[in-house]
Amino acid sequence: MIKLISFKNCPFVQRVMGALITKEIPFEIEYIELSNKPQWFLDIAPNGQVPVLITEDKTVLxxxxxxVEYLDDKYAPIEALTPEQKAQDxxxxxxxxxxxxxxxxxxxSKDKETFETRLANLSKAFAKAENKLGDSAFFKGDYISNVDIAWLPLLHRAAVIKEKSGVDMLDGFPKVQQWQAALLASGLPEKTVPQDFVATFSGFYLTNTYLASVMNGEEGECATSSCNSAASSCCN
Ligand SMILES: N[C@@H](CCC(=O)N[C@@H](CS)C(=O)NCC(=O)O)C(=O)O
Known part of the structure; x- marks a missing residue:
């Protein structure tokens, strides 16, 4: 059976799980701690990052x-596409x-200003999607495609943040919000994360952050704004 090496909060892993689950490919999953990577993982993972997928014939990807491309090649794509459509997807x-x-x-982000600056940058991605989305439930129609699966981590995480803190990172993007609602209603998001995802995720992003202060009704600067770290603090 396919084995997926994972970390609980990782959006890249969530995307791969989305592809495996949508294509109904059986797999087992092993979680590791990125702060203490096991030697067996370092021995097989060329860049020391998750996701790593071990195929049925034990090839390490x-x-x-x-x-995601391998899963399409090996297990048939979700839909038949021309090379041009594949490139667009x-x-x-x-x-x-x-x-x-x-x-x-x-x-x-540890303070409001940093949060807003970073959100303005992130919003450029949502604005592009807003312009592209049509009237269908999902990105390309009434079915979940590889594009929806790629956007799933962004839209799912935005939903958790909104539910917990009231802050909607998709504010001003009504079509993206509808798309998010359709993905949530599909049931796919919770199938692509571990059972304790919301707790783990909240412990990471809703503790000692600007969003935590909003959630707790403080709405002020974080006391430890000096620890504002680079965007790459994700997942570690
Ligand atoms: N380009 C990689 C990025 C994967 C990635 O950044 N994974 C993070 C977890 S979300 C990781 O393993 N970080 C540990 C590290 O870089 O040492 C991919 O698409 O798979």
Whole structure:
């Protein structure tokens, strides 16, 4: 059986799980701690990052883009596409995945000014999607495609933040909000994260952050604004 090496909060892993689950490919999952990577993982993972996928013939794959393409090649694509359509889907998927880390950085901001600056940058991605979305439930129609799966981590995490803190990172993007609602209603989000995801995620992004202060009704600057870290603080 396929094995996915994972970390509980990782958006890149969530995307790969979205592809596996949508395509109904059986897999097992092993979680590791990125703060204490086991030696067996360092021995097989070329860049020391999750996701790593071990195929049925024990080939080790890394980089989520490559893994998603492999799953299409090996297990039949979700839909038949021309090379041009494939290229478009990859481009729209990339518009999401290149913002996974910026979203983590935004959510981890320690003060209002940093949060708003980072959110303004992240919002450029949502604005592009807003312009592109039509009237269908999902990105390309009434079915979940690879593009929806790529955007799932961004939209799911925005939903958790909104539910917990009241801050809507999708404010001003009504079509993206409807898309998010359709993805949530599909049931896919919670299938692509561990059962304790909301607790783990909240412990990371809703503790000692600007969003935590909003959630707790403080709405002031975080006392530790000096620890504002770079956007890459995600997942570590
Ligand atoms: N480009 C990689 C990024 C994966 C990534 O950044 N994974 C993070 C967790 S979300 C990680 O493993 N970080 C640990 C590290 O960089 O040492 C992909 O698409 O798979």
């Amino acid at each position: 890394f980089e989520s883009d490559a893994i 990859r481009a729209w998927s990339y518009q999401a995945s290149k913002h996974y880390m910026p979203q983590c950085g935004t959510m981890g």
